[in-house]
Amino acid sequence: MPEHETAEQRAPHDEVADFLRRRREQIAQRWADVPLFRTVFTVSRDEAVEAGKSVVEALAAVAAAGRAEDAEAAGFGVVREQLTRTAAARSRAGASSAQVSNEVDALRTPVVDLLVADLSAAPAEHVRECSTALTVLMGTLRLVVMESALSEGQALIDRQRLQLLEVATPVIKLWDGIVAVPLIGTLDSARSQVVMETLLEAVVEQHARFAILDITGVPTVDSLVAQHLMKTVAAARLMGAECVVSGIRPAIAQTIVHLGLDLGTVVTRASLADALAYALDQQGTGIVESTPHAAGQR
Amino acid sequence: MQTAGRVEASLPISSDMDLAWVRQHVRQTAAELGFGLVEQTKLVTAASELARNTLVHGGGGRLESVRLANGHVRGLRLTFADDGPGIPDVERALTDGYTSGDGLGMGLGGARRLVHEFSIDSGPDAGTRVTVISWTVRPPHPRGEV
Numbered sequence: 277m278p279e280h281e282t283a284e285q286r287a288p289h290d291e292v293a294d295f296l297r298r299r300r301e302q303i304a305q306r307w308a309d310v311p312l313f314r315t316v317f318t319v320s321r322d323e324a325v326e327a328g329k330s331v332v333e334a335l336a337a338v339a340a341a342g343r344a345e346d347a348e349a350a351g352f353g354v355v356r357e358q359l360t361r362t363a364a365a366r367s368r369a370g371a372s373s374a375q376v377s378n379e380v381d382a383l384r385t386p387v388v389d390l391l392v393a394d395l396s397a398a399p400a401e402h403v404r405e406c407s408t409a410l411t412v413l414m415g416t417l418r419l420v421v422m423e424s425a426l427s428e429g430q431a432l433i434d435r436q437r438l439q440l441l442e443v444a445t446p447v448i449k450l451w452d453g454i455v456a457v458p459l460i461g462t463l464d465s466a467r468s469q470v471v472m473e474t475l476l477e478a479v480v481e482q483h484a485r486f487a488i489l490d491i492t493g494v495p496t497v498d499s500l501v502a503q504h505l506m507k508t509v510a511a512a513r514l515m516g517a518e519c520v521v522s523g524i525r526p527a528i529a530q531t532i533v534h535l536g537l538d539l540g541t542v543v544t545r546a547s548l549a550d551a552l553a554y555a556l557d558q559q560g561t562g563i564v565e566s567t568p569h570a571a572g573q574r
Numbered sequence: 575m576q577t578a579g580r581v582e583a584s585l586p587i588s589s590d591m592d593l594a595w596v597r598q599h600v601r602q603t604a605a606e607l608g609f610g611l612v613e614q615t616k617l618v619t620a621a622s623e624l625a626r627n628t629l630v631h632g633g634g635g636r637l638e639s640v641r642l643a644n645g646h647v648r649g650l651r652l653t654f655a656d657d658g659p660g661i662p663d664v665e666r667a668l669t670d671g672y673t674s675g676d677g678l679g680m681g682l683g684g685a686r687r688l689v690h691e692f693s694i695d696s697g698p699d700a701g702t703r704v705t706v707i708s709w710t711v712r713p714p715h716p717r718g719e720v
């Protein structure tokens with residue numbers, strides 16, 4: 277009877293924290309059989325149990341701190357990375373976010389059931405309060421997993437995007453003093469910034485006097501793309517290099533005219549080869565120049 | 575008799591990534607309708623300008639595209655709509671070189687030259703709807719016009 281009363285007076289979050297610590301092993305054992313853990317830790321069930329135990333510990337710490345509703349609670353920090361990896365593994369295996377979310381939710385029932393069984397001697401009111409506290413805590417856990425999975429996905433996209441920007445902007449040295457950048461794909465503001473930086477670096481490194489921007493691989497030239505091209509040309513000029521834009525296909529040339537764009541003083545050539553010939557000629561290192569006659573002309 | 579098909583697609587315009595989708599959609603649809611390469615390129619470029627305006631000046635919106643048929647001639651109608659600040663002076667906005675931002679100010683006027691039909695419905699605080707149509711074959715001039 278007095279025992280009963282002490283139980284009743286305990287705050288639900290303390291009760292839940294104690295329960296989680298006490299039943300750590302059993303909870304982890306039960307979780308090892310739900311899809312989230314079972315499908316990720318396929319090799320060894322022991323690993324699944326270990327992973328489960330560390331999650332239970334984290335939950336106990338959060339409950340003890342009375343921060344069941346706080347996805348930012350320090351306690352979650354310990355398991356955030358592990359949960360993110362688990363969720364990522366599920367995504368890679370083809371599970372949708374909704375599925376992963378459901379799988380995290382499936383951790384709740386076994387642990388709440390165990391709590392209710394443990395407190396069978398306690399007053400109904402107390403049991404209800406405690407299981408509510410635990411349910412809230414498990415809901416927060418789900419939020420933590422989904423949030424980190426999301427930000428992980430975003431980080432991945434950002435990384436790939438950055439890689440793509442770099443990969444898609446090779447600078448080729450065509451000749452002494454002549455570099456070329458074959459542009460491929462959409463020349464949005466981020467891309468064109470990278471193009472400009474890479475090109476200017478190459479101009480300095482290679483002591484280039486000519487830089488060829490080949491846009492054969494750019495499907496659409498609208499006023500923003502044109503503006504970016506002209507800025508790049510102007511910047512290269514400041515570095516002492518002349519830019520030649522090549523690879524303007526006939527359909528794009530007509531479109532540029534209708535659009536009303538004036539590429540101004542930008543030198544353009546139909547193909548990369550024409551642009552190279554122009555640059556060589558300007559540089560006086562033309563291939564045709566081997567006759568003593570032409571050599572004296574400059 | 576001109577007939578309008580069902581709304582072919584309604585695409586969001588709320589990021590640079592969406593602009594790429596818009597261009598892709600317009601290019602593909604125009605190709606399916608039998609537009610030649612030059613007309614395709616013109617329409618895609620006009621769409622790129624208008625979609626970017628929707629994003630940059632209108633704060634985001636949508637593209638609705640509808641396939642049209644007029645006898646054997648096929649067409650594509652594109653409507654770019656936003657609930658942004660609207661264009662207070664449409665004539666000025668259409669003037670080549672006018673920009674309220676730091677663009678070239680060639681988008682609106684340029685897009686008008688790239689398509690067969692062009693209309694703007696806008697006003698202060700009323701959002702903006704720009705509708706363009708292009709046909710696979712330039713429609714014959716009405717009698718009397720050259």
Ligand SMILES: Nc1ncnc2c1ncn2[C@@H]1O[C@H](COP(=O)(O)OP(=O)(O)O)[C@@H](O)[C@H]1O
Pocket residue numbers: 623627628631632656658659660661667668672673674675676677678679680681682683702
């Ligand atoms: N959807 C829109 N909502 C509000 N203003 C617009 C919209 N589209 C165009 N404008 C206005 O018209 C001007 C001219 O547009 P545009 O010719 O495309 O030039 P730019 O986009 O380079 O400024 C813009 O600067 C802007 O003030």
Ligand SMILES: [Mg+2]
Pocket residue numbers: 623626627677680681682
């Ligand atoms: Mg514009």
